[in-house]
Amino acid sequence: QQQVKQSPQSLIVQKGGISIINCAYENTAFDYFPWYQQFPGKGPALLIAIRPDVSEKKEGRFTISFNKSAKQFSLHIMDSQPGDSATYFCAASKRDSNYQLIWGAGTKLIIKP
Amino acid sequence: EADIYQTPRYLVIGTGKKITLECSQTMGHDKMYWYQQDPGMELHLIHYSYGVNSTEKGDLSSESTVSRIRTEHFPLTLESARPSHTSQYLCATRGPNSPLHFGNGTRLTVT
Incomplete structure (x- = not known):
């Protein structure tokens, strides 16, 4: 019930294409869903986050789509650029666990020029 | 500039x-x-602290220990390092209504 399942494990996308990474969860008490981006040699950094009262959130080229009934959320990167090449982690948390994050396993994204 | 240093x-x-x-x-x-x-793999929580003199073990069992004597300082200690401890160790903080903020990590190799 505490797991967050992330797919795919790795993804190669051509420059200018759309990158899509998916996550699924089971615990309906989760109420905060962030995506983190990690470059080699760096710690993860928050990219974008959503709460379940909205179905979509967009920040620049990055969009989270959230499907509460299916218990799934996904990250879409539009017009993908080589600088987007990184590892992406989804996560979920809930208020009564002090918002301690449950992490997905990560997706290594490579954008080919 | 406010930040986290490892x-x-x-x-x-x-x-x-x-x-x-x-x-x-x-x-x-x-x-x-x-x-x-x-590197590049899943993150596993090994310790956390909600304030001075408060420490808890995380989800992943670890032979390391931590202390929190001052708000700004959260050191992690391994009493006897082993090759199985080879990994990257990331420290993070979180304030009220703010996201988790990570340092750049320590990459440990035990030979």
Whole structure:
């Protein structure tokens, strides 16, 4: 019930294409869903986050789509650029666990020029 | 600029040595965390603290210990390093209504 399942494990996308990474969860008490981006040699950094009262959130080229009934959320990167090449982690948390994050396993994204 | 600092960035040490990984933050946050991560792989929470003199073990069993004597400082200690401890160790903080903020990690290699 505490797991967050992330797919795919790795993804190669051509420059200018759309990158899509998916996550699924089971615990309906989760109420905060962030995506983190990690470059080699760096710690993860928050990219974008959503709460379940909205179905979509967009920040620049990055969009989270959230499907509460299916218990799934996904990250879409539009017009993908080589600088987007990184590892992406989804996560979920809930208020009564002090918002301690449950992490997905990560997706290594490579954008080919 | 408020931030989180981890030292050393890289450490290569022999089996059996005692090591301390340093983590300090200038953001005044109460909540601090240690994660273990093999490069590019899943993050595993090993310790956390919600304030001075408060420490808890995380989801992943770890032979390391932590202390929180000052708000800004959250060191992690391995009494006797082993090759199985080779990994990257990431420290993070979180303030009220703010996201988890990570340092750049310490990459530990035990030979």
